[in-house]
Amino acid sequence: xxxxxxxxxxxxxxxxGSVNLPLxxxxxxxxxxxxGLPQPESMSVPIILSVRLPRVLCVALxxxxxxxxxxxxxxxxxxxxxxxxxxxxxxxxxxxxxxAIAFGITLPNVPFAGTVVMAxxxxxxxxxxxxxxxxxxxxSLSTNTIILIGVIYSMFVSSILSLIITxxxxxxxxxxxxxxxxxxxxxxxxxxxxxxxxxxxxxxILRHTRELNAFAxxxxxxxxxGVPVRRVKLVxxxxxxxxxxxxxxxxxxxxxxxxxxxxxxxxxxGPNHQRxxxxxxxxxxxxxxxxxxxxxxxxxxxxxxxxxxxxxIGAILFVVIFYRSRRVRT
Amino acid sequence: xxxxDVKNLTVRYGALTILDDVxxxxxxxxxxxxxGPNGAGxxxxxxxxxxxxxxxGEIRYLDRDVKRYRSHELxxxxxxxxxxxxxxxxxxxxxxxxxxxxxxxxxxxxxxREEDERMVEQALELTGMTRFADQSVLTLSGGELQRTxxxxxxxxxPRVLILDEPTNHLDLVYQKQTFELxxxxxxxxxxxxxxxxxxxxxxxxxGTHALLLDKGETVSRGAAADVFTPEHLNKAYEMDVSAWMRxxxxxxTARRDGTETENE
Numbered sequence: 315x316x317x318x319x320x321x322x323x324x325x326x327x328x329x330x331g332s333v334n335l336p337l338x339x340x341x342x343x344x345x346x347x348x349x350g351l352p353q354p355e356s357m358s359v360p361i362i363l364s365v366r367l368p369r370v371l372c373v374a375l376x377x378x379x380x381x382x383x384x385x386x387x388x389x390x391x392x393x394x395x396x397x398x399x400x401x402x403x404x405x406x407x408x409x410x411x412x413x414a415i416a417f418g419i420t421l422p423n424v425p426f427a428g429t430v431v432m433a434x435x436x437x438x439x440x441x442x443x444x445x446x447x448x449x450x451x452x453x454s455l456s457t458n459t460i461i462l463i464g465v466i467y468s469m470f471v472s473s474i475l476s477l478i479i480t481x482x483x484x485x486x487x488x489x490x491x492x493x494x495x496x497x498x499x500x501x502x503x504x505x506x507x508x509x510x511x512x513x514x515x516x517x518x519i520l521r522h523t524r525e526l527n528a529f530a531x532x533x534x535x536x537x538x539x540g541v542p543v544r545r546v547k548l549v550x551x552x553x554x555x556x557x558x559x560x561x562x563x564x565x566x567x568x569x570x571x572x573x574x575x576x577x578x579x580x581x582x583x584g585p586n587h588q589r590x591x592x593x594x595x596x597x598x599x600x601x602x603x604x605x606x607x608x609x610x611x612x613x614x615x616x617x618x619x620x621x622x623x624x625x626x627i628g629a630i631l632f633v634v635i636f637y638r639s640r641r642v643r644t
Numbered sequence: 645x646x647x648x649d650v651k652n653l654t655v656r657y658g659a660l661t662i663l664d665d666v667x668x669x670x671x672x673x674x675x676x677x678x679x680g681p682n683g684a685g686x687x688x689x690x691x692x693x694x695x696x697x698x699x700x701g702e703i704r705y706l707d708r709d710v711k712r713y714r715s716h717e718l719x720x721x722x723x724x725x726x727x728x729x730x731x732x733x734x735x736x737x738x739x740x741x742x743x744x745x746x747x748x749x750x751x752x753x754x755x756x757r758e759e760d761e762r763m764v765e766q767a768l769e770l771t772g773m774t775r776f777a778d779q780s781v782l783t784l785s786g787g788e789l790q791r792t793x794x795x796x797x798x799x800x801x802p803r804v805l806i807l808d809e810p811t812n813h814l815d816l817v818y819q820k821q822t823f824e825l826x827x828x829x830x831x832x833x834x835x836x837x838x839x840x841x842x843x844x845x846x847x848x849x850x851g852t853h854a855l856l857l858d859k860g861e862t863v864s865r866g867a868a869a870d871v872f873t874p875e876h877l878n879k880a881y882e883m884d885v886s887a888w889m890r891x892x893x894x895x896x897t898a899r900r901d902g903t904e905t906e907n908e
Contacts, residue, residue: 526748530732534726541746585735
């Protein structure tokens with residue numbers, strides 16, 4: 315059901331935009347492109363194939379990745395406020411991207427690649443710093459240590475960010491736009507990269523659904539039933555962080571999706587991660603695609619940063635669902 | 645046969661010594677009661693055996709250091725019930741109990757579904773939780789939650805049960821039921837139980853052996869009858885324990901005409 319809804323949303327989002335395209339034409343163009351058939355002479359071909367489709371794909375994949383990471387972290391840390399950024403890796407990735415923007419680091423001939431590469435390098439570096447710090451402080455990698463180190467690292471990084479912004483005043487607009495999250499320049503290469511990361515890290519996360527159930531009940535309980543607690547924690551933290559690093563590198567810090575989607579999905583399918591995580595995958599894709607659609611068409615031709623939309627819609631939607639589910643229960 | 649052998653177990657947090665050189669062993673068929681006043685280090689022994697706190701000394705299961713067992717191997721042999729439970733999300737009772745089977749199928753595709761289901765149903769039955777199986781754990785009372793985790797432990801089916809305050813939150817009926825249940829569980833050869841117990845009367849009634857601790861040090865250990873002497877208890881609790889017990893029980897002694905005495 316979730317997967318069908320996701321496919322339908324993909325087509326909806328490709329069709330609707332500043333220029334609305336009929337569904338059958340869109341389907342035909344995509345069909346022809348897949349099988350290498352000749353395309354009709356029409357304005358809609360470049361709009362669909364080089365603008366909308368790569369963007370919608372990137373948005374869907376980012377949404378899926380952010381949500382599965384959020385769901386996994388909420389279970390692993392037994393904390394409903396956790397998401398993929400809790401560990402601080404996404405802040406690190408932003409720092410890399412901002413440095414690239416502020417100092418004009420680019421790769422020759424490839425637009426946006428400088429930011430992406432720098433963000434990824436910094437995400438990886440952050441993961442190393444955070445995990446070795448956590449190891450030094452607390453060998454058992456206890457939940458509170460992880461959350462604290464994540465918060466402290468994020469604050470430290472954001473202070474450096476502010477410093478850079480202060481001195482690179484002519485880039486402020488670019489930097490701000492990037493940190494609010496944008497998939498404006500998304501390409502097929504980006505989508506492919508996201509797909510690879512999501513497949514690998516997602517598979518690792520989905521292999522650990524029963525362990526996540528145990529962690530969500532309590533870490534002690536996980537240990538008592540025979541989960542190798544420290545190893546599973548480490549594996550999951552690395553998988554989540556790598557995936558988040560790739561997401562942030564491509565789409566910037568898109569807030570709220572990873573936090574809210576697992577909660578909304580949990581209200582529908584329950585807390586069992588065997589159902590929760592796959593459902594979050596599709597739920598996140600749908601949610602972010604719709605948010606991106608709103609961002610594109612609401613104040614057309616001005617485009618809103620997607621992070622603004624996700625936070626705005628997400629917060630309201632969340633309150634509504636939470637309120638209704640509470641009322642049903644009592 | 646000796647199942648568990650604990651040697652020179654010492655636990656320190658910085659300068660604070662929680663457990664100081666504790667030794668004991670557990671043989672098949674024994675029920676060892678760990679007793680002592682608050683802060684004696686009773687729960688810390690449980691946490692050390694389940695690898696939840698760093699310690700010095702050695703804990704051997706079947707003559708092999710527990711640190712050398714893989715997590716699921718250890719969980720199939722030694723099962724632990726925590727003192728308190730706090731579940732964050734609305735899992736069903738059934739899914740919590742089913743996690744007890746994790747140690748038998750640590751991989752995704754390993755495991756025997758029918759055997760798992762049979763053990764889960766049996767565990768729910770034993771603890772009287774069958775009718776709660778599809779209910780969310782967030783809606784349970786403290787006692788029902790305790791029995792849920794007890795059921796998880798029975799589904800795990802270990803050789804040694806380690807119970808930290810097993811009748812915490814339980815009313816008299818379930819206290820009695822739980823202790824009777826564990827006693828009959830123990831009748832199968834090859835099994836043993838360690839439990840941390842506050843209620844000295846329960847400890848004395850059900851324990852075959854006992855370990856009396858005070859401030860991390862061993863006051864007495866051995867057969868229950870040898871440990872529960874006024875001399876040892878008074879030393880550990882710094883009060884006249886048996887006099888207090890007699891006063892408490894005296895309230896309930898029946899008069900000759902069969903009715904109970906009034907409080908004096």
